[in-house]
Amino acid sequence: MTNVPPTPAHLGIRLKGGLRHHYVKVGSSGPPIVFLHGFLDSWRSFQAMFVRLGQKFQLFAYDQRGHGDSEPATDYAISDFAHDAVDFIERVVGSPAHLVGHSLGSIVAQRVAAARPDLVTKLVLIGGAPTAADHPGLRELQASLAEFTDVVPNEFVEAFQRSTVFAPISEDAIGTYIAESAKVSIGAWRGALSGLVEEPADSGERSIAVPTLILWGEEDGVFDRDAQRALAGNLPDHLAINYPQVGHAPQWEIPHRVADDIEKFLLAFPAKAAD
Template sequence: MGDYAELPGVRTWYETDGTSGEPLLLLHGGFCTNDTWGAQRADLAAAYRVFLPERRAHGHTPDVEGPLTYQAMAEDTVAFLERVVGEPAHLVGWSDGGIVALLVAAARPDLVRKAVVIGATFRPAAECWAEPGMLDAMTPDSADLAFFREMYEAVTPDGAGHWPAAAAKTLDMWRGQPTLTAEDLAAVRAPTLVMVGDDDMMTLEHTSALYRSLADARLAVVPGASHLVPLEQPGSVNRMILDHLAQDTVETMMPVRRAAGESGNAAAA
């Protein structure tokens, strides 16, 4: 079951799962709905109070006037944390949701306990996608987006005919956003697990740069996985998420980047 939260920026649809534990937000990817978290919900809800907001122009949440931006979606998420959750939460974001999680963690560290970002970027597609030409082939009516179009049309309050406009906004956003720097990422103080498939849409070099720019980070490159790693290997992904959220410190036998302590990661990078 779900409900709407009347937020300043947009009337936001959200669902909840689990009845006890610390709050945890699941932030879906671009073009997606909460259905894509189906392989994670039960495992995470067994230990946490899970909140699943659908962002503007996605799923049951309507589009709003103007372009789609990560900054606006991050502001919506901050408002959701303040008005619906009411306390700091863990953020688990996949793809676009991971970008939103990073922006929220950088701007409002008081609202973020720990973070997990899966297949996330901090620069526009041309600078981080393994095959930037993929974006040129994507159009609202292309076969590549048929699955997402059907998912959107089934639940959007804007009507199926709004898909071309909503899809075009997302594609435009990917071309020019996000535009974060290493200095911006260094503002993220929450312990963060950076996860990526070894054959992800995002280059491993870009993911490594993201990991190295964060002050307190762990890196997981999942073998035999693509950008859809939460669907392909849910057992491994869920275990890594739960382990990260439960672990207070990282202790290894031969630390290098962590030799000066977790707080020294950014400087060591």
């Protein structure tokens, strides 16, 4: 197996929601994986895993609305993010895919799997929860944005991203993630936060039959152990792996271990046909 990082092809598509989305593609063969990043992140959130997963899978990672190099939106409801994901799978991938979501992306991935199980072969949820409706920490973050008018200061962006990790990562890596977050407008900050905390509380109560891998860092300061129990309760066909001494972003902190666990799950656990 080569350790040379694959070179992503940078592409774009205007989805049905009217926004042009930037995405990257790695590889041309193997089962497809679609990656959904978290709040303020971009496709680069998963880049450290591409060298491993790109050996056996075809990888697609797009910048969600208002994030990375995709166009900003006026609407950031979780349902809007989910509609984007469905359209992306149907029009870009063109077949059912494995769906990997982190944080915000994990919630979006669950909505897609619940509504369109025919499009999701297997599901991987990293640092996730059934919902972030009325999440107290995110409500506090939402309130703190009130002091800013036109832009979110770089030092605020940096402090936020550094607060999400526990295990040490390189300054080059965290610098990349901070730079990607700095692209997000204050409107997208506010809109995406509102979409998360104002989602109907019962949105995360629907059972999902798709085989699912739950990955969680035990030092996650965003979604706690209770959230993981609630998540598992909605997933009758799941495998859960907890990482000691790891925070909210395992794919940043221990990318090789996470990629290994994802690969083993996707290859070893047979998918069930959608009803």
